[in-house]
Amino acid sequence: MSVSLLVSFKTMSIYATLWSLKFPKEGDAYPGCDWVEITAQGVPPHIGSPTPGMGYEDGDPYSGFLPPAVTTDKRGDAPFMRAVVLIKEHTRKGTERSTQEYAAPLLVLTGQEYASMTFEELYARLCNVLRGKEAPVVIRILRPDGTSRVIREDSLQVPDSHLVPAGARIPGLHVGTISASADFDAPLPDLFWSGKK
DSSP states (O other): OOOOOOOOOOOOOSOEEEEEEEEETTSOOOTTOOEEEEEEEEEOTTTTOOSTTSSOTTOOTTTTTSOOOOOOOTTSOOSSOSEEEEEETTOOBOOSSOTTSBSSOSEEEEHHHHHHSOHHHHHHHHHHHHHTTSOOEEEEEEOTTSOEEEEETTSOOOOGGGOOOTTOOOTTTTTTSOOOOTTTTSOOOHHHHHOOO
């Protein structure tokens, strides 16, 4: 009797997830904007390392899509990761070149570059990438009918009559939903002012 065994090997990922956060989908946060999840994928320093004993004596198979490999100690440690790859949710992993390559990463940073920037700087870079060729949003116009319009920095002049500052009152928007009692302006009793019960 002969038994055949089919073994399937799944390639282990070279990435370690550092964090996942929501960012404004089009690069600018404003009330009502859409959000997208961005994930930071760290590439440990031993991946592709030229250090003897790390398993890459025949060369770095990831040099075509990652920053240069880093030298590590004999345990595979180094002061910084090799890279940090920032991707949007649903970004496909795997290309003709490598099963480890993300098809369309937002940013690919060296580990040192990532470690030396503030989150505010990283946020600004990611928002610029998400925004693409669009100019930043400067104002959101709220219309009496409940619709809105986003105005970008490079837009033509918008007539002042169309601008409604955020939080401004819009006359007639909620007619009949608020009412005052007949004695709303009656004097308050002395007990109110003394605080005694």
